[in-house]
Amino acid sequence: MQRFVLFFLLLICFESVAQHEDSSLIRQLADEILSNGKAYENLRVLCKTIGGRLAGSSQMYKAEDWGVKTLKLMGADNVFLQECKVPRWVRGGKDEASIIYNSTSGKPVTSNLDVLALGNSLGTGLKGIKAAVVMINNFDELDKRKDDIKGKIVFYNNPFNPRYVLPGQAYGERGIYRRSGPSRAARYGAVAVMIRSLTQSVDNNPHTGSTAYDSSLPQIPCVAMGLRDADNLSRLLLSGQKVTAYLKNKAQFLTDTVGHNVNCELRGSQFPEEYITVGGHLDSWDVAEGAHDDGAGCVHSIEVLRAFKAIGYKPKHTIRVVLFANEENGLRGGTEYAEAAKKNNEKHLFALESDNGGFAPRGFSFGMSQEQIEKVRQWQPLFLPYGVYEFVGGGGGADVGPLSRLLKTAVSSFKPDSQRYFDVHHARNDVFENVHKRELEMGALNMAALIYMIDKYGL
């Protein structure tokens, strides 16, 4: 019995020494990132000298060059490009939309809408499309009113549910109208689709994002409109007005081209052939600077590597920073990364993605076993001083998804505060000025802390 007690005391003692070591190393990472952080300046250069960088665009190549240069500057052991085919969707110019209705005095009124064609949407042709508008709140209603759709423009107007504390929940629920809404409407003969943007912002910025056509149905154009325009249009229709809309956009697909994941490594000291990945996606929608989505995730990930180098931390496993290609409208980069890893028989211990913006940190979600989540949750006291308290299930992000599926790699997604994310998501106000320097740094330091803990203790 006494031996058992002694063993137990030694264990506690050992654990508290280890915990002290960890908290002090995390403090070093925090001090380095909060005092000498480069994430904010790196983001400024990416946003302000390159800006929007959709897959296949000339800016995509500029962003890849920026990635290579920046990773080298930050001290990576080796930097390499990983080729993948990427789609090449182009907007082709300004999207136009207007509505025509009769004023209370009976005179026809034309009112312009602020719209953006959805990513992957096709164009209207040079003459545009003019048709009566039918407002639809959900697919049930669409099915019920299927005889009323032919030749019309369907306007999906179901708003975010404000009662969800996390706007991402509303986005998850409503996302299907952006992805499948055009084809669902086309099935009943609609000629185009307009959707209420997937946001609960108080401004009128339209929010683009991918749609996906069912290839067995007519591929009709689809635009998103800002919330004020959507509310106005909704009021008109609810008041019994007949509204005609005119849409014109020039979007099209050019032939696929070659893009790249921009990768680098900090080689592991004990297990150089076992990988921990940390990354964000380098592509962004064309209309914004992609500051939160996902410039922040890129500079977060680069900062993890920089801070490790700066404080002289030598990881046991090889840390890979990956700036993924083409997350927004194809996921070809994330897919290629996992397929190559599988082909090369690489061993991947863990992959962390940051693709929820550069806001103040709250936690991490994980795609791994409950036991593994419990293990990480034990580390909460080390993260609390830096604002991180949530370690929950729910999976990693889109780019580490293929790694999780193909290699069963444990994955995670960084979770910053999410109240502001959908204000800027895929919209023209996703600019550098809307990222806060210290919030961005706080994200990077918590990501660095998590990578450090997993590198040290495994999963």
Added chain:
Amino acid sequence: MQRFVLFFLLLICFESVAQHEDSSLIRQLADEILSNGKAYENLRVLCKTIGGRLAGSSQMYKAEDWGVKTLKLMGADNVFLQECKVPRWVRGGKDEASIIYNSTSGKPVTSNLDVLALGNSLGTGLKGIKAAVVMINNFDELDKRKDDIKGKIVFYNNPFNPRYVLPGQAYGERGIYRRSGPSRAARYGAVAVMIRSLTQSVDNNPHTGSTAYDSSLPQIPCVAMGLRDADNLSRLLLSGQKVTAYLKNKAQFLTDTVGHNVNCELRGSQFPEEYITVGGHLDSWDVAEGAHDDGAGCVHSIEVLRAFKAIGYKPKHTIRVVLFANEENGLRGGTEYAEAAKKNNEKHLFALESDNGGFAPRGFSFGMSQEQIEKVRQWQPLFLPYGVYEFVGGGGGADVGPLSRLLKTAVSSFKPDSQRYFDVHHARNDVFENVHKRELEMGALNMAALIYMIDKYGL
């Protein structure tokens, strides 16, 4: 033994029923505030139709009228004003400052600075003050260089320590230079003071705030400057340049006048003579709209009352909403509230203040016994779904301080995320546009939840 087990099971059962009741009531409050919230619109009216509302100004009276009207509209049982004397400091016009130095080619260069006189600072006189600048990083250095101060303008340039995770800690450390810096410099013969603004923002906005003169020393003018100007001036001085500064400001005190706390009640059903206070301060600096500081606290508090009424919750204790007068440069409102409570032998159970901005909630700090804090901490699972996880010591805010001191009332301060607070604090960018609707609402709902729990279970 069996009886004991039965009792224990019943207790668990009872507790889980109670917890379910609480989580469901808090859910009702959340739904009400997130779906039908009025805090954001109330704040818009306060900021955009009244704006800056320093104690003693005509806007102070307009804000009081707004408070009375708004509290009535939101359904208070009774609304009443509580008179207090307030100081009447006036800026008197635009503050001016420039520096004169020799360019590398030897030619004199004049460069304007963006400055704000500190609150309670006196003016320079109509001719202004022109003198050589001495840069001082801390009071130790001031004391060491005391023979070099006479006739000079002292420039305090100690920056926020970026390693502090919470900027409030840096503010706490550096605040003494704003409060006591002028008198400390005057002791050694300085003719004026310029301070680096108490912020770590990336812009150049100067941040005002109260200074406090030692009446036994000359009361010299003091202005705050933005960080870019401070960095430029610092570089010039460090490079060995001799720099002369010219300051002109017209601030002065007029005679005290009468202001008011704007109070209202939701009468308690069981203990109408026992009070729970929730409040923010109605005054703000003259140069901003006082959106975060502290319009947010006012509309938070009003929203607690509105939500209780809207869901039909009848509190046991009387809930008092208090919009405090003159927090910024006198604390006369908070002092009067506590003194009147003491004089009238009122029993105050709890007082919650919101004066840290309208950002996404993180927790509450408390000024009460450790046992009481532990009791509240047990409620954490009810708050976690709404982003609140911290229940810590550290006291309430300034306005509930006198209640804590005079009546030993348990007090608390709402703690939202603080990374952005000092970007706008006492600066001209503290405007409505920098408040996020849902973050503001999330604050109100957590405050309502805390008041509900304390009303129900006591402390």
